[in-house]
Amino acid sequence: MADHLFKHLAVAKFKEGIVVEEILSGLEKLVSDIDAVISFEWGIDIESLEMLRQGYTHAFVLTFKSKDDYKSYLAHPKHVKYTTIFSQVIDKIVVLDFPAVQSKSPP
Amino acid sequence: MADHLFKHLAVAKFKEGIVVEEILSGLEKLVSDIDAVISFEWGIDIESLEMLRQGYTHAFVLTFKSKDDYKSYLAHPKHVKYTTIFSQVIDKIVVLDFPAVQSKSPP
Numbered sequence: 343m344a345d346h347l348f349k350h351l352a353v354a355k356f357k358e359g360i361v362v363e364e365i366l367s368g369l370e371k372l373v374s375d376i377d378a379v380i381s382f383e384w385g386i387d388i389e390s391l392e393m394l395r396q397g398y399t400h401a402f403v404l405t406f407k408s409k410d411d412y413k414s415y416l417a418h419p420k421h422v423k424y425t426t427i428f429s430q431v432i433d434k435i436v437v438l439d440f441p442a443v444q445s446k447s448p449p
Numbered sequence: 450m451a452d453h454l455f456k457h458l459a460v461a462k463f464k465e466g467i468v469v470e471e472i473l474s475g476l477e478k479l480v481s482d483i484d485a486v487i488s489f490e491w492g493i494d495i496e497s498l499e500m501l502r503q504g505y506t507h508a509f510v511l512t513f514k515s516k517d518d519y520k521s522y523l524a525h526p527k528h529v530k531y532t533t534i535f536s537q538v539i540d541k542i543v544v545l546d547f548p549a550v551q552s553k554s555p556p
Contacts, residue, residue: 440492
């Protein structure tokens with residue numbers, strides 16, 4: 343069995359007045375610059391019921407080959423720098439980091 | 450450009466005393482029974498800081514070809530039945546449903 347891919351998942355709400363597009367461009371640039379990130383997907387909620395969404399608007403999923411690669415991403419100077427910016431613009435966030443169990447794969 | 454895949458993402462915390470494995474088996478069975486779900490990944494947080502995790506323990510990401518396929522999943526009798534069980538065992542949950550922007554793809 344292959345090792346599990348490691349996922350870094352966040353749901354976030356940005357502060358009022360923040361130009362989210364700039365933050366997202368920065369994030370896309372960041373992950374494209376760091377080889378440890380093997381995939382990056384994100385989106386803006388368009389469909390969830392407000393009681394389930396709970397004010398969160400954006401979801402981010404970064405995938406790494408291993409937990410070690412994730413750790414190296416965390417320690418990367420570009421990530422550290424970005425974190426400083428990111429932490430100033432978010433209103434609230436939930437982050438989960440986990441080995442991904444792939445229960446159903448695309449055919 | 451291909452249409453965006455549609456994602457149904459949840460972070461959840463289960464009630465005390467719940468046998469989470471049974472709930473997860475039910476969920477794996479559910480998604481394997483419903484063709485509209487093209488992939489299902491989940492995991493248990495092992496790494497996030499408590500201040501970022503905020504008590505949530507499990508993450509679930511279901512992928513669909515389109516929003517319509519997601520809607521058909523929601524309306525599927527097996528999903529409706531499962532939702533009744535699931536809603537009784539969760540302590541708290543955040544759900545986001547969104548067209549996925551694939552910003553960095555695996556090589």
